[in-house]
Amino acid sequence: MMSDRHFQGNGIRLRALEPEDLEVMFRFENATDVWEISNTTGPYSRFQLKQYIEQAQNDLFADRQLRLMIENGNRQVVGIVDVCSFDPLHNRAEVGIVVDKSCRRQGIGRNALTLLEEHCFRYLGIHQLFAYIAVENLLAAGSLRRAGTKRVRC
Numbered sequence: 001m002m003s004d005r006h007f008q009g010n011g012i013r014l015r016a017l018e019p020e021d022l023e024v025m026f027r028f029e030n031a032t033d034v035w036e037i038s039n040t041t042g043p044y045s046r047f048q049l050k051q052y053i054e055q056a057q058n059d060l061f062a063d064r065q066l067r068l069m070i071e072n073g074n075r076q077v078v079g080i081v082d083v084c085s086f087d088p089l090h091n092r093a094e095v096g097i098v099v100d101k102s103c104r105r106q107g108i109g110r111n112a113l114t115l116l117e118e119h120c121f122r123y124l125g126i127h128q129l130f131a132y133i134a135v136e137n138l139l140a141a142g143s144l145r146r147a148g149t150k151r152v153r154c
Contacts, residue, residue: 007068007119010111014068014081014119016058021069024077025049028098037133038096060086060093060124070099070112078103081112083120083129092128093120 007014017025028034029044060066064086070079078100085094095116097109120126 007115009115010107011073012078012108012111012115013071013075014112014115015071017053017056017067017069019050019053021077022046022050022053024069025053025080028080028100031098034098038098061088068112068116070097070108072103072108078108079112081116083116083126090128091126092130093126095129095131097131 026044026046026049029040029049035041056065056067057063058066060083064084066083068081069077070081072078080098082096083093084096087093095113097112099108099112117129120129
């Protein structure tokens with residue numbers, strides 16, 4: 001993994017999963033208000049998430065996914081950022097970001113995306129990141145626009 005300075009900036013830090021993240025992951029993964037945008041079809045158990053944390057190598061090439069916790073300046077987890085749907089042939093992957101409701105509209109998602117992009121483009125050889133955003137999700141669309149992403153309609 002890169003040095004901390006590459007994983008932090010603008011008041012946030014991205015870090016690997018820890019066993020202590022079980023409860024916060026349980027809360028984020030089972031928040032039904034984001035299921036539609038996260039393709040979740042049902043709740044996750046603590047046992048399932050514990051196994052995921054234990055088995056994840058945090059290696060995009062091994063897991064085909066990279067999940068990082070977003071921490072604020074007080075080292076509190078305020079969100080999760082994922083790289084998934086990794087396609088090594090075309091060097092592209094999907095990005096998903098969820099930020100705690102109480103911390104939205106503070107630039108946390110945009111800052112997490114900026115740090116993640118640097119890591120993906122510079123160190124992982126990824127050439128394209130993409131995200132699916134519902135038309136009515138104006139908050140996410142605005143955040144990505146301010147981050148300088150290009151909009152492509154499907």
